[in-house]
Amino acid sequence: MIEVSNLSKTYMTHERGHSLREITANLIRRPMKEVQAVKEISFSVGQGEMVAFLGPNGAGKSTTLKMLTGVLHPTSGEVKALGLTPWKQRSEYVKRIGAVFGQKSQLLWDIPPVDAFYMNKAIYGVPDRDYIRTLDRLTTLLEVGDVMRKPTRQLSLGERMKCEFIMAMLHGPELVFLDEPTIGLDVIAKENVRDFIRDMNRQGVTFILTTHDLDDVEMLAERVIVINQGEIVFDDGLNVLRGRLGEKKAVRVTTDIPLPDMPMPGVAMIKRIHESEAELEIDLEITPLKGFIRYFNETYGIRDMSIEPLPIEVVMKELYIGSAKLP
């Protein structure tokens, strides 16, 4: 569905000064700096996949997505998506894709979402029958029947986001780009949005998800692409990403005796909550779980304990700072 090969984007930006002297000098001469936002990246996405495209701020993920949606022209490289080159066959291409931006609304602030939907219907040339059928289906699925007739400004963030999804899906796109789709939403609204995405994905819609919310990734994506400093540093299944954590567990423990900073070999202090309560990371290759529990109980006296797999934040942090070993 998407084939990306050696895609690069370089742009020029002004180097702005901070001091009064530099700012004054910039009035006359503004030095330019070349920024290589994306460096010859290649990957492919199959139909019906749900791929998380992740990276720290400024890594190049938004630039990549903008090239994939046809908004930006690349400096070099090729993209074939739905059999088309996005920036060359933009009109034909965008008719078949959708996009939801958590921080950029497509709705109109002062009028009800249904009016914006109707405007989109005309722009996409959706026939009346298809429009009514799709709108009915989506409003039922997202439970926004009454909401969409209120002015957008009166809607909650969750309701607005649901309407953003309707706006993006009305023309029946085969490929949808999601950029921070759950940003700012409460737990229930997040769950509703995730359910909707999963539902659409089951119906064959391909999703490319960009987010900093790793819960979204864990609950939605099957595959993760991580970009850092313009280069792809990871491209594999979510299970493989978890596997990179090695045999490690996260433990939250409360003890009778205060815990030292280095309680035992193979156990690292992640966060001290209280002098006798902490979050620890156990490397099971060094310290087996049984040995850890026995030693801790005998030495510090366990009062309460919970054991969980390490969150993927840990490996993401490693990938982001570039210290992770590549497979």
Next chain:
Amino acid sequence: MKGVWACIASVLRTKVAEQMAYRSHFFLSVILLIAGDLLVPMITLLVYRSGASFPGWSMHEALLIQGVFGLAKGIAFPLFFGMVSSTLSLVREGTFDLLLLKPRPALFMTMLNGLDPEDFGRLLSGGVLFGYALSGLPTPTFNGWIHFAALFAASLAVLCAFSLFLSGLLFRWVGSSRVYDIFDSITSFGMYPGTIYAKSFQQLLTYVIPVGIIAFVPASALLGRTGWGTLGAAAAAALFIAAGIAYWHRMLRGYTSAGG
């Protein structure tokens, strides 16, 4: 073509609904626009009432030029000029991306996004002035009206080209709201009879930066003052809009969006 009209109708309907959300703002804006547009004609009126004049032009003839100018702005501003302010804000915020995600030509989408029904108020002031000026002049001939209609279309093309140049400029000069001042200062030359300027300046205003085509040339057609030079002016308008479209698309290629 049907789809294009459906888009325009749908977006206009939505924009009117948006405006109606704040009715007092809408009516106040319309009144202020009308008052603003009538300022120069009022000065013209005062000039003539005090005994001075534009040499070779009666008061009604001079007001006719300003009436045509108002009519042209009354059509061009709601249809084309909104794209300048929408480019200004969308490029600065990085939300221009959303327009590029629509399956219509980028220029058409930018114009649609900039449709501004509020500016139709200018038609009222232009129409009143046009009617008042004509009431003091001999009735134009049928041929004069035909010429006028064709040249008025050229006038709209010139104004559309100006909006394309200004909008295109904003892809490079991000956030530069002063582009309106550029427009106002250049086009203000078009509100007066062209013959009051030196010959070379007249040529410049007709064939290079054709602001003379906005009002002076079409008004001259109604007054029966046109000659072969009118054809050249029409050609200049066609070239100007072609250059505007090419420039806008060239500048769009330099659009870098905002950080994500």
